[in-house]
Amino acid sequence: MAAILHEVLAQRPPVGWANLDDFDLGPQAAVPSLLVIDEPGWSLYGLDHPRDLAVFVDLPEGIDLAESPFAYATQHRLARRVLTMPLAELETVATLAPPIPRVVLIFSIGRCGSTLVSHALNTVPGVWCLSEPDAFSTLIMQHYHSRRRSDFPRDQIIRLIRACTRLQFRPPAGRQAEVFAMKFRSHAFFQADLYHQALPDAACVFLYRDALGWANSVYGMMRQYDFPDSLTGPDRTLAWSVFTAASDPAPLAEVIDLTAPEMPMELALGPAWSCNMAEYTRHLQSGVPFLALRYNDFNRDREASIAQMLLHCDLPAEFAGKALQAFEKDSQSGTHLSRELTIERLTPDRLARLADVMSRLPAFGSPDLKLPDIYSGGH
Template sequence: MAQRLALVEKAKPYPLAVAGPADFRCGQAAPVDPQVVLDEPGHSLYCLDHDNRRALFTRTGVDPGGAPFYFQAQYAHATEVVTLSYDELFALSTPGEPGGVFLYSTGRCGSTLVATALAERGGLTGISEPDVLTQLVMLAPRLTGPQLRDLTRACVRVLARGHPVVIKPRSFAVELAGLLHEEFPQFASVFLYREPLSWARSTARAFAGYDPALNTDPAAVQDRLGRLIPLVGRWRRRMGRLLSPEEVMACQWVAQLERALALRHRGADLFTATYEDLLAGPGAVLGALFAHCGLPAPSGLDAILARDSQEGTSLSRSATTARAAGPGLDEAAFTRTVAALWVEALR
């Protein structure tokens, strides 16, 4: 039965951790109509609690769709939690089929800016990094095909609530792109990426020290990453040891490019652009992207392009510029691993 839980304490281990049921410690519970999560303002789908076969919704006083990172705004502004069983989640009545854009990326490639442009100039509701999709990637090995399909479909329908949306998941969710295309062929598909070495430099700086366990328990970190990026687990088994940071990043970049190629091979009409394209001609790229998504040519882009779309977060320009990139990126090692992984992919 659906329950409204009093929020006692927030317990997320670090800001960029994948959302999970342990993020909140809750107290007194009261039964509630499941439909409240759609009918009462302020509720949004936060995560799944698969061990207990239920979904967690947070109630906030701000719209997380207006934030650079949906999952962080949900957590920061949560005032209470509502839980629904999976059966109640599946039975929720949403107003029609969702539509819009799935915006996949490698991260560090202008995807937040593009999502902002689609929301503000394309008239779509922005949902930037809903972590329930990240969770589904991690849960996939524990689910049957039909279970994964049912949960994915239910989550997207509840996130969209019948509105035209731009859903920009974390980079890991490109693992679900094929399934999302099958279930929601009416969505336009976009993939943004960055040239590998430039991406690695930016990633090393942006995510240096993002998880404290990188220093205390690197094996556990790579175990988690292996669930989000299966190639990390496969390459680690192939090497028979912990991977270097350069090897992990190479696995991520190659795996996500491979998933985008696989989506195109499935017949999806996939629009692709690079960060370098966006820098060289943002107006032209965004005009072509909007046309691909069936949206009118955008106007008033200068204001969006001039501001930092991640301002106020740990990944803003000022925050990433101010911090060091850690012990230093071995660019030659990263490049060698990217080459080796592509050779394996082509065999």
């Protein structure tokens, strides 16, 4: 089946997650869909669910997406051509792509060192790791600010996870890779059980941190992106949707008056953290073979934590020392989240208010919760 090819005339400021509207495009031309396999510059950019399209971009020679803090951002910035094909054709083309020997899936709550971990994995010989390939994001939500989840059927999500994984594995010429690792946006975690069904042999890692430290970091990030300090009107539950993949806000209503005209941002963050902990527990109990790494413990002994992760991923622990090199540089340099920027933080009074809200949650209200995993009898 033919695909549709466009020249990129200009990049538009991206809104939401990677999609076709990120570019001004030239006239279309029909081309073979296998172009995305036959030519080395092509990479999967995103899935456009409303249009039933998979979107690929062509990048200049020599670009290694594993070196980018966020793969989608480099794809957007450097795209020269765009190719689209129906999602059904994506699945067909994926069966013709080279198989991937081994896969590592890195899920996280966000703001817990996951980008650094992805760069650490890239120092291990034979591993090619992408940070936030965006085609997977829309499997659960069309945009980060969506108030409801995408309506892909479960069996189609599983097929698309397999297809996208196979087509996303495009290490540059000269880079030998037998292991494909992917660090996802935090929303993907809410479908971790489907990823395990799609890729049952993949190693699964979950990164998280204590509730107060996470909320403080998230607050700083949200302020960097110009979110208001207090949420009003329809934005009252936006923070909840962003960090729970549009989960049911009923737990939020148990401890917060959602009809109040104004809601300080931190009041949504504590219940959102708790929601993630509950989701992790559900996945672990359903059979997802997680290693859980807590940011607080990770920072106390990085080399030991990296070695533990490498062993879990069936990689040589002897490379843990080399992987520490990734922590010497700013993994998000050049982005809104770079270390060099001055980040606003919650005041002690606001952190205390957050802790009080969490103390009233019916479950997962301990800010210092340590999660079980398959090594601690939780599986």
